[in-house]
Amino acid sequence: MTLSEEDYIKAIYHLGKGEKTLVSTNAIAEQMSTKPSSVTDMVKKLSEKGLVNYRRYKGVSLSEIGNKTALSIVRKHRLWEVFLVEKLDFAWDEVHEVAEQLEHIKSDALIDKLDAHLGFPRVDPHGDPIPSKEGEFKKVIKKLLSEVDIKTEGICVGVKDSSAPFLKFLDRNKIAIRDAIKVLDKEEFDGSLDIEINGRKVHISNQIASNLYLEIKEVE
Amino acid sequence: MTLSEEDYIKAIYHLGKGEKTLVSTNAIAEQMSTKPSSVTDMVKKLSEKGLVNYRRYKGVSLSEIGNKTALSIVRKHRLWEVFLVEKLDFAWDEVHEVAEQLEHIKSDALIDKLDAHLGFPRVDPHGDPIPSKEGEFKKVIKKLLSEVDIKTEGICVGVKDSSAPFLKFLDRNKIAIRDAIKVLDKEEFDGSLDIEINGRKVHISNQIASNLYLEIKEVE
DNA sequence: TAATATTTTTAGATGAATCTAAAAATATGT
């Protein structure tokens, strides 16, 4: 697989929302900042290789193999994002570009070892799940902190707003990815919350809560 | 700079032994497993970009800018090698191929942060020095353990033989990169050594000693 | 130094990924 082929597969995956949906030529062109005619060319090639199902003028969808391929790229991308944030202290919104490059590195051993080094994370710094080696998602129930019930416990897995001021706020208040969070109380009037984070009690506004993703412990 | 251009610059650097020596077309072709005619093409392009000095039929050498470029690639390569060995537990002889890919990742911030994460190492797992950001080597005095005097102290920085059996031997005897080593005594008869490694006393054969590189603490 | 061997370059072709411009198919609005 060439670098470019991988990029197309990933784009089709994202546009199809991981569901092998039919995706249009123009949509791919826009997503990849390229021309529709280039997309047609590449899509034909991918079709010949059996990575996508293609019918002219109708659209493309990922084949079974194409889907597996996409998941493996997504897995690499997200593992690298975790690495960049957790080990190299990048901010959550600075990692995408570099991860786009790192995801193309070819070495199964590398990814296995990186995965182990990171402690087998199941979500990336944006709270998106990391596919397993076999291409399976452990399904993650991800909710905004502002939308969960009192007494809900979970793990902070991501941010909605990744602007610098917000990330700085989290830093100052020592709220980080992977922190265990429990909702203690909720103020109906302004939607602000009392939460317990790593055992520490904090009061946060609704504005903050509506930008933090919680991975809910599977209740049943 | 394209990926291919970077590979050529690196090859010219290595063939010229970091000295901006004149390098022949055939030598580059062999080093890169490509054809001389391809080398000529690329070398012309690099010359137009000012990265090398080229005179037809005579050879190429790196320009000042070309040399800086090469050093920055070497820096990235070696930092990644340290990462792979120290953080991901790769064996010393497994890292080259992956580092060849990683060295092309474009992000200054990434390399700065990686450097910090690794504790600003000055040599890679093979004992070769890592150029600074500015392209300078802190000069490293690197000697085979078998060739230093009694009472010499230093840091284990690399291996000459990187075969699996030898690396396994090192593992079993808990000799690793960065370990502090002091030569306590030397047996003239067979060249075997008593050494102290991280405070622990070990006796090693000459065969082992002649495959371990020591970075000598600057004596004067 | 003349003949031969080697090295290096040129000329022209190929494959990958892209583009523009025009043609073909499909979708939309009245």
Added chain:
DNA sequence: ACATATTTTTAGATTCATCTAAAAATATTA
């Protein structure tokens, strides 16, 4: 449903890195 708009594909050109085969420059050696 028909004319128009939009989407998609085709055809042909371009750029990059590579190749083969042949020509040119340089080196070697008898």
